[in-house]
Amino acid sequence: MAVSGGGPGFFTSRLSDGIAWARKWSLFPYPFVTACCGMEYMSVSSAHYDLDRFGAAWPRFTPRQADMLLVVGTISHKMAPVLRMVYEQMCDPKWVVAFGVCTCTGGFYDNYATVQGIDRIIPVDCYIPGCPPRPETVLDALMKLQAKIQKQRHGLTGPVRPAHTDSNA
């Protein structure tokens, strides 16, 4: 996207690309932290790894103001309705990141209590493996999510498609 020189600016690129560009650099994460991966999330969100480079540093502790749901840690069946409600309270567009192997697949908690992957409850855009994942892995996932957001189409330029049904990532 570019803005022309001296006069009033106009988009030389498509509107949808511009909106996607704005979205991917202003992600507001909601950290849904339940377990030990939270330690690694704290590391990622601290100054050393500087999530502000990606515009994703400011956690909003209410789902209504967030557009990136970071599910960090094991989700039990007891917790599942809460996670689903938090997801449903978020406004579109919204993206879900499964942080750590427990959220991706249940991890080694193959037992009576644990949800075997949060994608059984809510749609997931980005999976981060690791127990816990290193901060570099999280940054990699964040950049991949940005690339995915960049490809997603906006409703102003065509039929509205909910972000989580877009599969071209």
Added chain:
Amino acid sequence: MDSPARSGPHTLTAMPEPTHDDPTIARLRAEFGDAVLETHAHRGDVTAVIRADRYRDAVRLLRDDPECDYDFLTDLAGWDRLKLRQTPRFEVVLHLYSLSRNARFRLKTRPEDNAEPVLDSIVDIYPAANWPEREVYDMFGIRFTGHPNLKRILMYEGFEGHPLRKDYPFNKRQPRVVEREIPDDRPGMIF
């Protein structure tokens, strides 16, 4: 009296240690006689198994007797001996500690009924047993009679069965929300 010789696949390899000179064991034997089913010790940790009908009396004695004075309930737990093919099937284990004597003691008891195990509650003796007894009830289904608030503590309402029983299927799930269909992208693959 030493513990009786063990048999079966779970024989202890360690040498049994004598328990007859332990003052707590002597006190229990003097008071309860045959109701002390079994005693053993391992590296200084002494254990007694008490018959279920004298369980409350034994706990009260261990707390109140000045020679015992076990005034601190460290933990109360249960376990299922189904796979060991032992009967009675369930066992409840108390870990006691005496602050004044700096001594530890382990008391076990076995509720008689294997299908509907029932045991006396000791909440009125050790208030700290409240939540552990609820947990044992939740996980193993042992009902503690006299407990002030015996309901599940970890699992959710509507959960059926008791998950730490050895006959609870390890892969059984009881989800609270309807789970999405996850397409099997590698059919036939066994994970």
